[in-house]
Amino acid sequence: MREYKNFIDGRFVEGPEAFADIDPATGRQVAWVHEADAGLVDRAVASARAALEGAWGRSTVAERCSLLRRVADEIDRRADDLLAAEVADTGKPEAGARALDVARAAANFRSFADIMAAEGVESFLQDLPAGQQALNYALRKPLGVVAAIVPWNLPLLLLTWKVAPAIACGNAIVVKPSEETPGSATVLAEILDAAGVPSGVYNVVHGFGAGSAGQHLTTHPDVDGVTFTGSTATGAGIMRAVAPRVRPVSFELGGKNAAVVFADADLDETIAGLTRSIFANTGQVCLCTERVYIERPIFEEVSARLVDAAQKLRLGAPADPATTTGPVISHGHQQKVLDYVELARRSGATLLTGGEPATVGDELAGGFWVEPTLWTGLGNDDRVMREEVFGPVAGLVPFDTESEAVALANDTDYGLAAAVWTTDLRRAHRVAGRMEVGIAWVNTWFTRELRSPFGGFGLSGVGREGGRHSLDFYTETTNVCVAL
Template sequence: MQTNASTSLANNYVSQSIDCLHFIDGQYVSSLNGKTFDNINPATGKVIGIVAEGGKEEVDLAVAAAKRALQGPWKTMSQNDRINVIRRIGDLILERKEELAVLESVDTGKPIWLSGSIDIPRSAYNFHFFADSLRSDGTEAYQMDQVAINYSVRKPLGVVGLINPWNLPLLLMTWKLAPCLAAGNTVVMKPAELTPMTATVLAQICKDAGVPDGVVNIVHGFGPNSAGSALTEHPDVSAISFTGETTTGKIIMASAAKTLKRLSFELGGKNPNIIFADSNLDEVIETTIKSSFINQGEVCLCGSRIYVERPAYEQFLEKFVAKTKELVVGDPFDAKTKVGSLIGEEHFNRVKGYIELAKEEGGTILTGGRSPEGLEQGYYLEPTIIVGLDGNCRTVREEIFGPVVTVIPFDTEEEVLAQANDTHYGLSASVWTNDLRRAHRVAGQIDAGIVWVNTWFLRDLRTPFGGMKQSGIGREGGKHSLEFYSELTNICIKL
């Protein structure tokens, strides 16, 4: 729910200029050449502040600070003290929850209820979770009869570059930063240029929590020929963790190859949502509304390819269209709003281009496809349902990353599995059925990093998370994150 306090905060942030500086070696600093770029509020299309634009010089300074910090108090800090610092970061995020939620909604255009109920609490929990994991996590030990014993020692990688997307800025940045710090590394973060504000605040939160200067650094900027490429090419950066679009991932991979950096990628998705006729349609509709349109469909896990078994197809469409029409598109700080603004003009035009392409490909728009009346300022788009397309159409095959879904009927398991797997992506999938054997059978044959059965976005942070094919490299979560952010040394002692 919207609160008077959040409304007041929002009005304050929207009415004043909010500037974002780099954070290097414990201090906020401008770019050496004074360069900046505008930060746009996507809900209004207006400038809300300026952002320092960094490049190679700022990245060099940040990496040097991080490299020095590796040998400083962060290295000598006891594990228990580091756990307490990491937990404290989560506590401070919760103490500033309302402020951070407002900043996130101003920066992204998402509804304030979403920022306040999911983005910020989960950001805090990421630190709490990995602090607890560090306390309980162990390493391997093997005894070779009575000859020798082997045991593993976990060590930090060094300086790690974290490159973040714009759709869930604080949530996904903390998802990387928490395990990276837990493993003892130092960090240079590059937030998405479209959403710099909460990351900028996070740097101060880390310092207030007791993180030594130089351990956490931020350089704002762009990708090619800017802060992003400087970070991925830097010889003193040991690893890059990137969440974002697949094409950018390929560019980063090529750049990182020069220094053989360790890579973790969570990339794009074109996720299937498979609905069998024996499932509970009311339950399916309630969750599918979320998996289609939450966060304006700007979530890599959204189920944008919906496949419905033919006996349930017409009934599903009737209910799905009706519920979609009830979604209120509007001001992120209006309590009635369920769908806010898309991230910016370029992305807005891209998503609208796919809707026009769907018409050219023979698709029919059952609802949506337009900007709501009265919302000419900002980048708003009605939730859109498209039918009449087959699996060869670009609208079905390519990631749109907006409030746009296609619905396609199917007749057999074999048919829908073939369609679900006929993609370059393999991030997630959902399967809806009350047949237990079918649930196991179908879920096990889908090429995706995570498959939900009769649910969506239900996450246990201990489990592996990541994509197959062009949806990513590696896995995050629990021990998988700690393994990525650390080196293991095996020590063999002859008895």
């Protein structure tokens, strides 16, 4: 059986104990994962620090950008290996994982190579008394040793979204992938090594959160910053852990995202877009829509068409080209999603479709399957409409006026994403601009320009990633002032 070992200072290292890696499509074990204890985390952080103090700390921007492009080429060459690891860990359909997760991994490295190569520095000519001047200019310096905690929903995509800018800026990084999805971070270690990334620049420690590798890493005194994507509760714990040392953090913590559908929307485009935004990756995307507000004159039609679209989704084996929808990540998460559905029922919801564990055949009977689920009859005061479920579910709610729709969409403790569906150009700009979110889409969903800012308001996180915004987190800036 496959083994996933820790990767420290350019070498794969066994841990004192190992745990099982489970395929969520079948419920069967696919690998053993070596858990890192505090001693191995110490070694990983020390190797990262040594790399910074060695030749890597003197690397030039041109050298790092060239390295990133070699990494992207190696990802392309090893695409099948990354795909196999990703699918075994997540159960997602192969076609989608190849087109999104693996392709985006290579794109992240190429994009940040281009972004870093084009990045300049601020400079200001300052007038001084007696006709003299001073030149002020800024220098970007690596943040240092960066801890990256990566989630299980898009493990490769979000891993490379952090690793690429960290390396571009000259940092050394210690990654703790989710215990549910250890494969792609381990395969990426082989890829980075083959591309020529120096020892100690990229390290992987496997394990869990509290009392394991995650806690050891985020509380380590020699870590200079933490980037984390995951739950609000875990993010709050990490923030408390780093607060005494005043370390910078970059957090993306999910959302309870809204879509607003106006009566003038192109309904064919809208239904297709909503089907994606509710059910993509089995609803396990931080940007997925869980609240759909629909203008009353079209509420019944949109609801019926969404039910029809949900019932046409094909749950099945990842390798089957007909499969559109995979399992949820684990038995525990399956139960969490189903518990929320039951909460919706008890709160008075009318289930339009789904709401049960899905039946997908004998071969996949041990997997963690949930039927695509839609309900009506609940409002923003109901708990299930306020808390992130992170599964293939959404509540549908009618509205009567534009101002009501905006108020409903913004009535949340989160603020990551929203989508507005309308053919009225003025309304589109007006409503999108009033959404209290990090990204507001109009007549689309999940379209990402990698140079644009990405992050959230409120419980959805701290900071922004993407383009120069990523560089701002992964560097410290020094102003140099020279009297002329």
